[in-house]
Amino acid sequence: MVTSEAEQPVSPWMKPALRLAGIYNLTWGLWVMLFPIASLKVCGYPAPPTYPELWQCIGMIVGVYGIGYWIAASDPFRHWPIVFVGLLGKIFGPIGFLIAYSQGNLPLSAGLVNIFNDLIWWGPFAVILWNALRFAQTRNATSETGLPFSEAIQNFRSQDGTSLAELSNRQPFLVLFLRHSGCTFCREALSEIQMQRPKIESEGVQIAFVHMEDEEHGKKLFERYDVADLPRISDPKQVLYRAFEIGLGRFSQLMNFNVFWKGFLSAIVKGHGFSKVRSNVFRMPGTFLIHNEKILARHIAKDPSDHPDYGNLACDIKN
Structure with a gap:
Protein backbone atom coordinates (compact mmCIF):
# COMPACT_ATOMS: atom_id res chain seq x y z
CA MET A 1 0.00 0.00 0.00
CA VAL A 2 1.23 3.46 -0.87
CA THR A 3 1.39 5.70 2.17
CA SER A 4 0.21 9.27 2.23
CA GLU A 5 2.71 11.96 1.35
CA ALA A 6 0.89 14.15 3.86
CA GLU A 7 2.51 12.11 6.62
CA GLN A 8 5.50 14.43 6.80
CA PRO A 9 6.63 14.93 10.38
CA VAL A 10 7.92 18.24 11.63
CA SER A 11 11.71 18.08 11.60
CA PRO A 12 13.12 17.58 15.11
CA TRP A 13 14.95 20.93 15.12
CA MET A 14 11.94 23.12 14.25
CA LYS A 15 10.21 23.21 17.62
CA PRO A 16 13.42 23.88 19.62
CA ALA A 17 14.38 26.59 17.09
CA LEU A 18 11.08 28.40 17.59
CA ARG A 19 11.30 28.03 21.37
CA LEU A 20 14.83 29.45 21.25
CA ALA A 21 13.55 32.35 19.14
CA GLY A 22 10.80 32.88 21.71
CA ILE A 23 13.20 32.91 24.63
CA TYR A 24 15.59 35.22 22.80
CA ASN A 25 12.88 37.71 21.87
CA LEU A 26 11.38 37.74 25.35
CA THR A 27 14.80 38.18 26.96
CA TRP A 28 15.84 40.93 24.56
CA GLY A 29 12.48 42.68 24.87
CA LEU A 30 12.56 42.67 28.67
CA TRP A 31 16.15 43.92 28.67
CA VAL A 32 15.25 46.85 26.43
CA MET A 33 12.12 47.71 28.42
CA LEU A 34 13.87 47.58 31.80
CA PHE A 35 17.20 49.14 30.78
CA PRO A 36 16.53 51.34 27.73
CA ILE A 37 19.60 53.60 28.03
CA ALA A 38 22.09 50.82 28.74
CA SER A 39 20.68 48.62 25.99
CA LEU A 40 20.90 51.48 23.47
CA LYS A 41 24.61 51.87 24.18
CA VAL A 42 25.25 48.15 23.89
CA CYS A 43 23.32 48.06 20.60
CA GLY A 44 25.64 50.63 19.08
CA TYR A 45 23.68 53.86 19.38
CA PRO A 46 26.08 56.72 20.26
CA ALA A 47 23.69 58.83 22.33
CA PRO A 48 20.41 58.22 24.16
CA PRO A 49 17.36 59.42 22.23
CA THR A 50 15.17 62.22 23.50
CA TYR A 51 12.37 59.74 24.05
CA PRO A 52 13.73 56.42 25.38
CA GLU A 53 10.12 55.27 25.68
CA LEU A 54 10.12 54.68 21.92
CA TRP A 55 13.00 52.25 22.32
CA GLN A 56 11.12 50.55 25.13
CA CYS A 57 8.12 50.23 22.83
CA ILE A 58 10.30 48.42 20.31
CA SER A 74 3.73 23.69 19.61
CA ASP A 75 2.81 23.07 15.95
CA PRO A 76 5.05 24.92 13.45
CA PHE A 77 3.03 23.87 10.39
CA ARG A 78 -0.32 24.83 11.86
CA HIS A 79 0.97 28.16 13.19
CA TRP A 80 2.93 29.09 10.07
CA PRO A 81 1.31 32.60 9.89
CA GLY A 89 9.76 41.66 10.41
CA LYS A 90 13.23 40.12 10.33
CA ILE A 91 13.55 41.07 6.65
CA PHE A 92 12.19 44.60 6.90
CA GLY A 93 14.24 45.39 10.03
CA PRO A 94 17.63 45.16 8.28
CA ILE A 95 16.21 46.95 5.23
CA GLY A 96 15.12 49.83 7.44
CA PHE A 97 18.55 49.96 9.05
CA LEU A 98 20.31 50.06 5.65
CA ILE A 99 18.11 52.94 4.53
CA ALA A 100 18.80 54.87 7.74
CA TYR A 101 22.54 54.13 7.52
CA SER A 102 22.72 55.22 3.87
CA GLN A 103 21.07 58.51 4.83
CA GLY A 104 23.51 59.07 7.68
CA ASN A 105 20.84 58.76 10.37
CA LEU A 106 22.35 55.69 12.07
CA PRO A 107 25.95 54.56 12.63
CA LEU A 108 27.15 51.23 11.25
CA SER A 109 27.50 49.93 14.80
CA ALA A 110 23.73 50.14 15.20
CA GLY A 111 23.39 47.33 12.65
CA LEU A 112 24.92 44.83 15.06
CA VAL A 113 21.53 44.21 16.61
CA ASN A 114 20.15 43.17 13.21
CA ILE A 115 22.55 40.24 13.07
CA PHE A 116 21.21 38.63 16.22
CA ASN A 117 17.61 39.85 16.07
CA ASP A 118 17.05 39.21 12.38
CA LEU A 119 19.67 37.74 10.05
CA ILE A 120 20.48 34.52 11.92
CA TRP A 121 16.78 33.59 11.93
CA TRP A 122 16.21 33.94 8.20
CA GLY A 123 17.33 30.38 7.41
CA PRO A 124 15.34 28.49 10.07
CA PHE A 125 12.17 30.52 9.55
CA ALA A 126 12.34 30.19 5.75
CA VAL A 127 12.82 26.41 5.95
CA ILE A 128 9.90 26.06 8.36
CA LEU A 129 7.65 28.07 6.02
CA TRP A 130 8.75 26.08 2.96
CA ASN A 131 7.96 22.78 4.67
CA ALA A 132 4.68 24.10 6.07
CA LEU A 133 3.57 25.05 2.55
CA ARG A 134 4.66 21.67 1.21
CA PHE A 135 2.77 19.89 3.96
CA ALA A 136 -0.41 21.94 3.48
CA GLN A 137 -0.48 21.47 -0.29
CA THR A 138 0.14 17.75 -0.04
CA ARG A 139 -2.40 17.24 2.74
CA ASN A 140 -5.12 19.11 0.84
CA ALA A 141 -4.47 17.43 -2.50
CA THR A 142 -3.61 13.84 -1.62
CA SER A 143 -5.84 10.99 -0.58
CA GLU A 144 -5.06 9.21 2.63
CA THR A 145 -4.04 6.03 0.85
CA GLY A 146 -2.59 5.42 -2.58
CA LEU A 147 -3.24 2.76 -5.19
CA PRO A 148 -0.82 0.35 -6.85
CA PHE A 149 -0.10 0.95 -10.52
CA SER A 150 -2.28 -1.89 -11.85
CA GLU A 151 -5.31 -0.76 -9.87
CA ALA A 152 -4.83 2.95 -10.50
CA ILE A 153 -4.82 2.62 -14.31
CA GLN A 154 -8.04 0.62 -14.09
CA ASN A 155 -9.82 3.15 -11.87
CA PHE A 156 -8.95 6.42 -13.57
CA ARG A 157 -10.86 7.32 -16.71
CA SER A 158 -10.62 9.94 -19.40
CA GLN A 159 -13.30 12.52 -20.22
CA ASP A 160 -15.19 9.94 -22.30
CA GLY A 161 -15.14 7.27 -19.58
CA THR A 162 -12.31 5.12 -20.91
CA SER A 163 -9.82 3.86 -18.35
CA LEU A 164 -6.11 4.38 -18.80
CA ALA A 165 -5.70 0.59 -18.87
CA GLU A 166 -8.20 0.28 -21.72
CA LEU A 167 -6.44 3.03 -23.66
CA SER A 168 -3.09 1.28 -23.30
CA ASN A 169 -4.56 -2.02 -24.48
CA ARG A 170 -5.79 -0.43 -27.70
CA GLN A 171 -2.41 0.94 -28.78
CA PRO A 172 0.75 2.48 -27.30
CA PHE A 173 0.08 5.72 -25.44
CA LEU A 174 2.40 8.56 -24.54
CA VAL A 175 1.02 9.79 -21.21
CA LEU A 176 2.03 13.26 -20.00
CA PHE A 177 1.68 14.02 -16.30
CA LEU A 178 1.44 17.80 -16.15
CA ARG A 179 2.28 20.25 -13.40
CA HIS A 180 -0.35 22.65 -12.05
CA SER A 181 -2.02 24.65 -14.82
CA GLY A 182 -0.71 27.96 -13.50
CA CYS A 183 2.84 26.83 -14.26
CA THR A 184 4.29 28.15 -17.50
CA PHE A 185 6.08 24.82 -18.07
CA CYS A 186 2.74 23.00 -18.07
CA ARG A 187 1.57 25.25 -20.89
CA GLU A 188 4.85 24.92 -22.70
CA ALA A 189 4.48 21.14 -22.63
CA LEU A 190 1.02 21.38 -24.21
CA SER A 191 2.43 23.66 -26.92
CA GLU A 192 5.23 21.20 -27.66
CA ILE A 193 2.78 18.32 -27.90
CA GLN A 194 0.64 20.33 -30.29
CA MET A 195 3.65 20.81 -32.56
CA GLN A 196 4.99 17.24 -32.25
CA ARG A 197 1.62 15.51 -32.44
CA PRO A 198 1.89 14.55 -36.14
CA LYS A 199 5.30 12.90 -35.59
CA ILE A 200 4.10 11.03 -32.50
CA GLU A 201 0.93 9.73 -34.12
CA SER A 202 2.86 8.71 -37.23
CA GLU A 203 4.68 6.22 -34.99
CA GLY A 204 1.36 4.61 -34.12
CA VAL A 205 1.39 6.18 -30.68
CA GLN A 206 -1.54 8.08 -29.20
CA ILE A 207 -1.29 10.86 -26.61
CA ALA A 208 -3.03 11.27 -23.27
CA PHE A 209 -2.73 13.73 -20.39
CA VAL A 210 -3.03 13.45 -16.64
CA HIS A 211 -3.62 16.75 -14.85
CA MET A 212 -4.37 17.98 -11.34
CA GLU A 213 -7.29 20.29 -12.18
CA ASP A 214 -10.99 19.54 -12.19
CA GLU A 215 -12.37 18.60 -15.60
CA GLU A 216 -14.08 21.92 -16.23
CA HIS A 217 -10.97 24.01 -15.61
CA GLY A 218 -8.68 21.53 -17.31
CA LYS A 219 -10.77 21.49 -20.49
CA LYS A 220 -10.28 25.23 -20.98
CA LEU A 221 -6.51 24.88 -20.81
CA PHE A 222 -6.45 22.02 -23.33
CA GLU A 223 -8.75 23.94 -25.68
CA ARG A 224 -6.33 26.85 -25.59
CA TYR A 225 -3.62 24.63 -27.08
CA ASP A 226 -5.95 22.78 -29.46
CA VAL A 227 -5.47 19.38 -27.83
CA ALA A 228 -8.86 19.06 -26.14
CA ASP A 229 -9.78 16.11 -28.38
CA LEU A 230 -7.01 13.97 -26.84
CA PRO A 231 -7.78 11.78 -23.80
CA ARG A 232 -7.24 13.55 -20.52
CA ILE A 233 -7.64 12.33 -16.96
CA SER A 234 -8.37 14.60 -14.02
CA ASP A 235 -6.48 13.59 -10.87
CA PRO A 236 -6.83 16.38 -8.25
CA LYS A 237 -5.70 14.09 -5.43
CA GLN A 238 -2.71 12.94 -7.49
CA VAL A 239 -3.28 9.24 -6.92
CA LEU A 240 -2.13 8.40 -10.46
CA TYR A 241 0.93 10.59 -10.02
CA ARG A 242 1.94 8.58 -7.03
CA ALA A 243 1.12 5.25 -8.67
CA PHE A 244 3.54 6.22 -11.46
CA GLU A 245 6.04 7.29 -8.76
CA ILE A 246 6.09 10.96 -9.71
CA GLY A 247 7.19 12.64 -6.53
CA LEU A 248 7.34 16.10 -5.04
CA GLY A 249 10.11 18.46 -6.01
CA ARG A 250 12.84 19.38 -3.58
CA PHE A 251 13.82 22.97 -2.92
CA SER A 252 16.92 22.60 -5.11
CA GLN A 253 14.76 21.31 -7.98
CA LEU A 254 12.08 23.97 -7.79
CA MET A 255 14.16 27.02 -6.88
CA ASN A 256 17.28 27.30 -9.00
CA PHE A 257 18.69 29.55 -11.71
CA ASN A 258 17.86 27.13 -14.52
CA VAL A 259 14.17 27.06 -13.55
CA PHE A 260 13.99 30.85 -13.19
CA TRP A 261 15.73 31.48 -16.52
CA LYS A 262 13.72 28.92 -18.48
CA GLY A 263 10.57 30.13 -16.74
CA PHE A 264 11.29 33.66 -17.98
CA LEU A 265 11.83 32.40 -21.51
CA SER A 266 8.67 30.29 -21.44
CA ALA A 267 6.37 32.83 -19.81
CA ILE A 268 7.63 36.07 -21.39
CA VAL A 269 9.61 35.31 -24.52
CA LYS A 270 7.49 32.40 -25.75
CA GLY A 271 4.31 33.97 -24.39
CA HIS A 272 2.90 31.05 -22.39
CA GLY A 273 2.48 33.19 -19.29
CA PHE A 274 1.31 31.86 -15.95
CA SER A 275 -1.78 32.14 -13.79
CA LYS A 276 -3.26 31.47 -10.38
CA VAL A 277 -2.05 28.37 -8.58
CA ARG A 278 -4.93 25.93 -8.18
CA SER A 279 -3.17 22.71 -7.22
CA ASN A 280 0.05 21.26 -5.82
CA VAL A 281 3.02 23.43 -6.82
CA PHE A 282 5.46 20.80 -5.54
CA ARG A 283 4.34 17.98 -7.83
CA MET A 284 6.81 17.25 -10.60
CA PRO A 285 5.96 16.42 -14.22
CA GLY A 286 6.65 13.10 -15.94
CA THR A 287 6.13 11.35 -19.28
CA GLU A 293 -0.82 -1.91 -19.09
CA LYS A 294 2.97 -1.84 -18.92
CA ILE A 295 5.47 1.02 -18.90
CA LEU A 296 7.80 0.75 -21.86
CA ALA A 297 9.73 4.00 -21.37
CA ARG A 298 9.70 6.92 -18.99
CA HIS A 299 11.09 10.38 -18.40
CA ILE A 300 11.02 11.71 -14.84
CA ALA A 301 11.83 15.41 -14.90
CA LYS A 302 14.90 16.69 -13.09
CA ASP A 303 13.15 20.02 -12.53
CA PRO A 304 9.85 21.61 -13.68
CA SER A 305 11.42 22.87 -16.91
CA ASP A 306 12.79 19.46 -17.93
CA HIS A 307 10.74 18.20 -20.89
CA PRO A 308 11.79 15.24 -23.03
CA ASP A 309 11.72 15.15 -26.80
CA TYR A 310 8.24 13.68 -26.96
CA GLY A 311 8.68 12.47 -30.54
CA ASN A 312 11.86 10.57 -29.71
CA LEU A 313 10.28 9.05 -26.61
CA ALA A 314 7.38 7.80 -28.74
CA CYS A 315 9.90 6.12 -31.03
CA ASP A 316 10.95 3.85 -28.14
CA ILE A 317 8.00 1.65 -29.08
CA LYS A 318 10.23 0.24 -31.84
CA ASN A 319 13.08 -0.62 -29.49
Missing part, protein backbone atom coordinates in the same frame (compact mmCIF):
# COMPACT_ATOMS: atom_id res chain seq x y z
CA GLY A 59 11.41 46.10 23.09
CA MET A 60 7.78 45.41 23.97
CA ILE A 61 6.97 44.52 20.35
CA VAL A 62 9.96 42.19 20.11
CA GLY A 63 8.96 40.55 23.38
CA VAL A 64 5.41 39.97 22.16
CA TYR A 65 6.83 38.25 19.08
CA GLY A 66 8.65 35.94 21.47
CA ILE A 67 5.33 34.80 22.94
CA GLY A 68 4.10 34.14 19.41
CA TYR A 69 7.15 32.02 18.54
CA TRP A 70 6.71 29.97 21.70
CA ILE A 71 3.08 29.29 20.71
CA ALA A 72 4.13 28.44 17.14
CA ALA A 73 6.63 25.90 18.48
CA ILE A 82 3.15 33.55 13.09
CA VAL A 83 6.43 32.40 11.57
CA PHE A 84 5.62 34.22 8.32
CA VAL A 85 4.89 37.53 10.04
CA GLY A 86 8.04 37.10 12.12
CA LEU A 87 10.16 36.51 9.04
CA LEU A 88 8.72 39.61 7.39
CA PHE A 288 5.51 7.63 -19.86
CA LEU A 289 5.14 5.39 -22.87
CA ILE A 290 2.71 2.62 -21.92
CA HIS A 291 1.22 -0.32 -23.80
CA ASN A 292 -0.80 -3.32 -22.63
Whole structure:
Protein backbone atom coordinates (compact mmCIF):
# COMPACT_ATOMS: atom_id res chain seq x y z
CA MET A 1 0.00 0.00 0.00
CA VAL A 2 1.23 3.46 -0.87
CA THR A 3 1.39 5.70 2.17
CA SER A 4 0.21 9.27 2.23
CA GLU A 5 2.71 11.96 1.35
CA ALA A 6 0.89 14.15 3.86
CA GLU A 7 2.51 12.11 6.62
CA GLN A 8 5.50 14.43 6.80
CA PRO A 9 6.63 14.93 10.38
CA VAL A 10 7.92 18.24 11.63
CA SER A 11 11.71 18.08 11.60
CA PRO A 12 13.12 17.58 15.11
CA TRP A 13 14.95 20.93 15.12
CA MET A 14 11.94 23.12 14.25
CA LYS A 15 10.21 23.21 17.62
CA PRO A 16 13.42 23.88 19.62
CA ALA A 17 14.38 26.59 17.09
CA LEU A 18 11.08 28.40 17.59
CA ARG A 19 11.30 28.03 21.37
CA LEU A 20 14.83 29.45 21.25
CA ALA A 21 13.55 32.35 19.14
CA GLY A 22 10.80 32.88 21.71
CA ILE A 23 13.20 32.91 24.63
CA TYR A 24 15.59 35.22 22.80
CA ASN A 25 12.88 37.71 21.87
CA LEU A 26 11.38 37.74 25.35
CA THR A 27 14.80 38.18 26.96
CA TRP A 28 15.84 40.93 24.56
CA GLY A 29 12.48 42.68 24.87
CA LEU A 30 12.56 42.67 28.67
CA TRP A 31 16.15 43.92 28.67
CA VAL A 32 15.25 46.85 26.43
CA MET A 33 12.12 47.71 28.42
CA LEU A 34 13.87 47.58 31.80
CA PHE A 35 17.20 49.14 30.78
CA PRO A 36 16.53 51.34 27.73
CA ILE A 37 19.60 53.60 28.03
CA ALA A 38 22.09 50.82 28.74
CA SER A 39 20.68 48.62 25.99
CA LEU A 40 20.90 51.48 23.47
CA LYS A 41 24.61 51.87 24.18
CA VAL A 42 25.25 48.15 23.89
CA CYS A 43 23.32 48.06 20.60
CA GLY A 44 25.64 50.63 19.08
CA TYR A 45 23.68 53.86 19.38
CA PRO A 46 26.08 56.72 20.26
CA ALA A 47 23.69 58.83 22.33
CA PRO A 48 20.41 58.22 24.16
CA PRO A 49 17.36 59.42 22.23
CA THR A 50 15.17 62.22 23.50
CA TYR A 51 12.37 59.74 24.05
CA PRO A 52 13.73 56.42 25.38
CA GLU A 53 10.12 55.27 25.68
CA LEU A 54 10.12 54.68 21.92
CA TRP A 55 13.00 52.25 22.32
CA GLN A 56 11.12 50.55 25.13
CA CYS A 57 8.12 50.23 22.83
CA ILE A 58 10.30 48.42 20.31
CA GLY A 59 11.41 46.10 23.09
CA MET A 60 7.78 45.41 23.97
CA ILE A 61 6.97 44.52 20.35
CA VAL A 62 9.96 42.19 20.11
CA GLY A 63 8.96 40.55 23.38
CA VAL A 64 5.41 39.97 22.16
CA TYR A 65 6.83 38.25 19.08
CA GLY A 66 8.65 35.94 21.47
CA ILE A 67 5.33 34.80 22.94
CA GLY A 68 4.10 34.14 19.41
CA TYR A 69 7.15 32.02 18.54
CA TRP A 70 6.71 29.97 21.70
CA ILE A 71 3.08 29.29 20.71
CA ALA A 72 4.13 28.44 17.14
CA ALA A 73 6.63 25.90 18.48
CA SER A 74 3.73 23.69 19.61
CA ASP A 75 2.81 23.07 15.95
CA PRO A 76 5.05 24.92 13.45
CA PHE A 77 3.03 23.87 10.39
CA ARG A 78 -0.32 24.83 11.86
CA HIS A 79 0.97 28.16 13.19
CA TRP A 80 2.93 29.09 10.07
CA PRO A 81 1.31 32.60 9.89
CA ILE A 82 3.15 33.55 13.09
CA VAL A 83 6.43 32.40 11.57
CA PHE A 84 5.62 34.22 8.32
CA VAL A 85 4.89 37.53 10.04
CA GLY A 86 8.04 37.10 12.12
CA LEU A 87 10.16 36.51 9.04
CA LEU A 88 8.72 39.61 7.39
CA GLY A 89 9.76 41.66 10.41
CA LYS A 90 13.23 40.12 10.33
CA ILE A 91 13.55 41.07 6.65
CA PHE A 92 12.19 44.60 6.90
CA GLY A 93 14.24 45.39 10.03
CA PRO A 94 17.63 45.16 8.28
CA ILE A 95 16.21 46.95 5.23
CA GLY A 96 15.12 49.83 7.44
CA PHE A 97 18.55 49.96 9.05
CA LEU A 98 20.31 50.06 5.65
CA ILE A 99 18.11 52.94 4.53
CA ALA A 100 18.80 54.87 7.74
CA TYR A 101 22.54 54.13 7.52
CA SER A 102 22.72 55.22 3.87
CA GLN A 103 21.07 58.51 4.83
CA GLY A 104 23.51 59.07 7.68
CA ASN A 105 20.84 58.76 10.37
CA LEU A 106 22.35 55.69 12.07
CA PRO A 107 25.95 54.56 12.63
CA LEU A 108 27.15 51.23 11.25
CA SER A 109 27.50 49.93 14.80
CA ALA A 110 23.73 50.14 15.20
CA GLY A 111 23.39 47.33 12.65
CA LEU A 112 24.92 44.83 15.06
CA VAL A 113 21.53 44.21 16.61
CA ASN A 114 20.15 43.17 13.21
CA ILE A 115 22.55 40.24 13.07
CA PHE A 116 21.21 38.63 16.22
CA ASN A 117 17.61 39.85 16.07
CA ASP A 118 17.05 39.21 12.38
CA LEU A 119 19.67 37.74 10.05
CA ILE A 120 20.48 34.52 11.92
CA TRP A 121 16.78 33.59 11.93
CA TRP A 122 16.21 33.94 8.20
CA GLY A 123 17.33 30.38 7.41
CA PRO A 124 15.34 28.49 10.07
CA PHE A 125 12.17 30.52 9.55
CA ALA A 126 12.34 30.19 5.75
CA VAL A 127 12.82 26.41 5.95
CA ILE A 128 9.90 26.06 8.36
CA LEU A 129 7.65 28.07 6.02
CA TRP A 130 8.75 26.08 2.96
CA ASN A 131 7.96 22.78 4.67
CA ALA A 132 4.68 24.10 6.07
CA LEU A 133 3.57 25.05 2.55
CA ARG A 134 4.66 21.67 1.21
CA PHE A 135 2.77 19.89 3.96
CA ALA A 136 -0.41 21.94 3.48
CA GLN A 137 -0.48 21.47 -0.29
CA THR A 138 0.14 17.75 -0.04
CA ARG A 139 -2.40 17.24 2.74
CA ASN A 140 -5.12 19.11 0.84
CA ALA A 141 -4.47 17.43 -2.50
CA THR A 142 -3.61 13.84 -1.62
CA SER A 143 -5.84 10.99 -0.58
CA GLU A 144 -5.06 9.21 2.63
CA THR A 145 -4.04 6.03 0.85
CA GLY A 146 -2.59 5.42 -2.58
CA LEU A 147 -3.24 2.76 -5.19
CA PRO A 148 -0.82 0.35 -6.85
CA PHE A 149 -0.10 0.95 -10.52
CA SER A 150 -2.28 -1.89 -11.85
CA GLU A 151 -5.31 -0.76 -9.87
CA ALA A 152 -4.83 2.95 -10.50
CA ILE A 153 -4.82 2.62 -14.31
CA GLN A 154 -8.04 0.62 -14.09
CA ASN A 155 -9.82 3.15 -11.87
CA PHE A 156 -8.95 6.42 -13.57
CA ARG A 157 -10.86 7.32 -16.71
CA SER A 158 -10.62 9.94 -19.40
CA GLN A 159 -13.30 12.52 -20.22
CA ASP A 160 -15.19 9.94 -22.30
CA GLY A 161 -15.14 7.27 -19.58
CA THR A 162 -12.31 5.12 -20.91
CA SER A 163 -9.82 3.86 -18.35
CA LEU A 164 -6.11 4.38 -18.80
CA ALA A 165 -5.70 0.59 -18.87
CA GLU A 166 -8.20 0.28 -21.72
CA LEU A 167 -6.44 3.03 -23.66
CA SER A 168 -3.09 1.28 -23.30
CA ASN A 169 -4.56 -2.02 -24.48
CA ARG A 170 -5.79 -0.43 -27.70
CA GLN A 171 -2.41 0.94 -28.78
CA PRO A 172 0.75 2.48 -27.30
CA PHE A 173 0.08 5.72 -25.44
CA LEU A 174 2.40 8.56 -24.54
CA VAL A 175 1.02 9.79 -21.21
CA LEU A 176 2.03 13.26 -20.00
CA PHE A 177 1.68 14.02 -16.30
CA LEU A 178 1.44 17.80 -16.15
CA ARG A 179 2.28 20.25 -13.40
CA HIS A 180 -0.35 22.65 -12.05
CA SER A 181 -2.02 24.65 -14.82
CA GLY A 182 -0.71 27.96 -13.50
CA CYS A 183 2.84 26.83 -14.26
CA THR A 184 4.29 28.15 -17.50
CA PHE A 185 6.08 24.82 -18.07
CA CYS A 186 2.74 23.00 -18.07
CA ARG A 187 1.57 25.25 -20.89
CA GLU A 188 4.85 24.92 -22.70
CA ALA A 189 4.48 21.14 -22.63
CA LEU A 190 1.02 21.38 -24.21
CA SER A 191 2.43 23.66 -26.92
CA GLU A 192 5.23 21.20 -27.66
CA ILE A 193 2.78 18.32 -27.90
CA GLN A 194 0.64 20.33 -30.29
CA MET A 195 3.65 20.81 -32.56
CA GLN A 196 4.99 17.24 -32.25
CA ARG A 197 1.62 15.51 -32.44
CA PRO A 198 1.89 14.55 -36.14
CA LYS A 199 5.30 12.90 -35.59
CA ILE A 200 4.10 11.03 -32.50
CA GLU A 201 0.93 9.73 -34.12
CA SER A 202 2.86 8.71 -37.23
CA GLU A 203 4.68 6.22 -34.99
CA GLY A 204 1.36 4.61 -34.12
CA VAL A 205 1.39 6.18 -30.68
CA GLN A 206 -1.54 8.08 -29.20
CA ILE A 207 -1.29 10.86 -26.61
CA ALA A 208 -3.03 11.27 -23.27
CA PHE A 209 -2.73 13.73 -20.39
CA VAL A 210 -3.03 13.45 -16.64
CA HIS A 211 -3.62 16.75 -14.85
CA MET A 212 -4.37 17.98 -11.34
CA GLU A 213 -7.29 20.29 -12.18
CA ASP A 214 -10.99 19.54 -12.19
CA GLU A 215 -12.37 18.60 -15.60
CA GLU A 216 -14.08 21.92 -16.23
CA HIS A 217 -10.97 24.01 -15.61
CA GLY A 218 -8.68 21.53 -17.31
CA LYS A 219 -10.77 21.49 -20.49
CA LYS A 220 -10.28 25.23 -20.98
CA LEU A 221 -6.51 24.88 -20.81
CA PHE A 222 -6.45 22.02 -23.33
CA GLU A 223 -8.75 23.94 -25.68
CA ARG A 224 -6.33 26.85 -25.59
CA TYR A 225 -3.62 24.63 -27.08
CA ASP A 226 -5.95 22.78 -29.46
CA VAL A 227 -5.47 19.38 -27.83
CA ALA A 228 -8.86 19.06 -26.14
CA ASP A 229 -9.78 16.11 -28.38
CA LEU A 230 -7.01 13.97 -26.84
CA PRO A 231 -7.78 11.78 -23.80
CA ARG A 232 -7.24 13.55 -20.52
CA ILE A 233 -7.64 12.33 -16.96
CA SER A 234 -8.37 14.60 -14.02
CA ASP A 235 -6.48 13.59 -10.87
CA PRO A 236 -6.83 16.38 -8.25
CA LYS A 237 -5.70 14.09 -5.43
CA GLN A 238 -2.71 12.94 -7.49
CA VAL A 239 -3.28 9.24 -6.92
CA LEU A 240 -2.13 8.40 -10.46
CA TYR A 241 0.93 10.59 -10.02
CA ARG A 242 1.94 8.58 -7.03
CA ALA A 243 1.12 5.25 -8.67
CA PHE A 244 3.54 6.22 -11.46
CA GLU A 245 6.04 7.29 -8.76
CA ILE A 246 6.09 10.96 -9.71
CA GLY A 247 7.19 12.64 -6.53
CA LEU A 248 7.34 16.10 -5.04
CA GLY A 249 10.11 18.46 -6.01
CA ARG A 250 12.84 19.38 -3.58
CA PHE A 251 13.82 22.97 -2.92
CA SER A 252 16.92 22.60 -5.11
CA GLN A 253 14.76 21.31 -7.98
CA LEU A 254 12.08 23.97 -7.79
CA MET A 255 14.16 27.02 -6.88
CA ASN A 256 17.28 27.30 -9.00
CA PHE A 257 18.69 29.55 -11.71
CA ASN A 258 17.86 27.13 -14.52
CA VAL A 259 14.17 27.06 -13.55
CA PHE A 260 13.99 30.85 -13.19
CA TRP A 261 15.73 31.48 -16.52
CA LYS A 262 13.72 28.92 -18.48
CA GLY A 263 10.57 30.13 -16.74
CA PHE A 264 11.29 33.66 -17.98
CA LEU A 265 11.83 32.40 -21.51
CA SER A 266 8.67 30.29 -21.44
CA ALA A 267 6.37 32.83 -19.81
CA ILE A 268 7.63 36.07 -21.39
CA VAL A 269 9.61 35.31 -24.52
CA LYS A 270 7.49 32.40 -25.75
CA GLY A 271 4.31 33.97 -24.39
CA HIS A 272 2.90 31.05 -22.39
CA GLY A 273 2.48 33.19 -19.29
CA PHE A 274 1.31 31.86 -15.95
CA SER A 275 -1.78 32.14 -13.79
CA LYS A 276 -3.26 31.47 -10.38
CA VAL A 277 -2.05 28.37 -8.58
CA ARG A 278 -4.93 25.93 -8.18
CA SER A 279 -3.17 22.71 -7.22
CA ASN A 280 0.05 21.26 -5.82
CA VAL A 281 3.02 23.43 -6.82
CA PHE A 282 5.46 20.80 -5.54
CA ARG A 283 4.34 17.98 -7.83
CA MET A 284 6.81 17.25 -10.60
CA PRO A 285 5.96 16.42 -14.22
CA GLY A 286 6.65 13.10 -15.94
CA THR A 287 6.13 11.35 -19.28
CA PHE A 288 5.51 7.63 -19.86
CA LEU A 289 5.14 5.39 -22.87
CA ILE A 290 2.71 2.62 -21.92
CA HIS A 291 1.22 -0.32 -23.80
CA ASN A 292 -0.80 -3.32 -22.63
CA GLU A 293 -0.82 -1.91 -19.09
CA LYS A 294 2.97 -1.84 -18.92
CA ILE A 295 5.47 1.02 -18.90
CA LEU A 296 7.80 0.75 -21.86
CA ALA A 297 9.73 4.00 -21.37
CA ARG A 298 9.70 6.92 -18.99
CA HIS A 299 11.09 10.38 -18.40
CA ILE A 300 11.02 11.71 -14.84
CA ALA A 301 11.83 15.41 -14.90
CA LYS A 302 14.90 16.69 -13.09
CA ASP A 303 13.15 20.02 -12.53
CA PRO A 304 9.85 21.61 -13.68
CA SER A 305 11.42 22.87 -16.91
CA ASP A 306 12.79 19.46 -17.93
CA HIS A 307 10.74 18.20 -20.89
CA PRO A 308 11.79 15.24 -23.03
CA ASP A 309 11.72 15.15 -26.80
CA TYR A 310 8.24 13.68 -26.96
CA GLY A 311 8.68 12.47 -30.54
CA ASN A 312 11.86 10.57 -29.71
CA LEU A 313 10.28 9.05 -26.61
CA ALA A 314 7.38 7.80 -28.74
CA CYS A 315 9.90 6.12 -31.03
CA ASP A 316 10.95 3.85 -28.14
CA ILE A 317 8.00 1.65 -29.08
CA LYS A 318 10.23 0.24 -31.84
CA ASN A 319 13.08 -0.62 -29.49
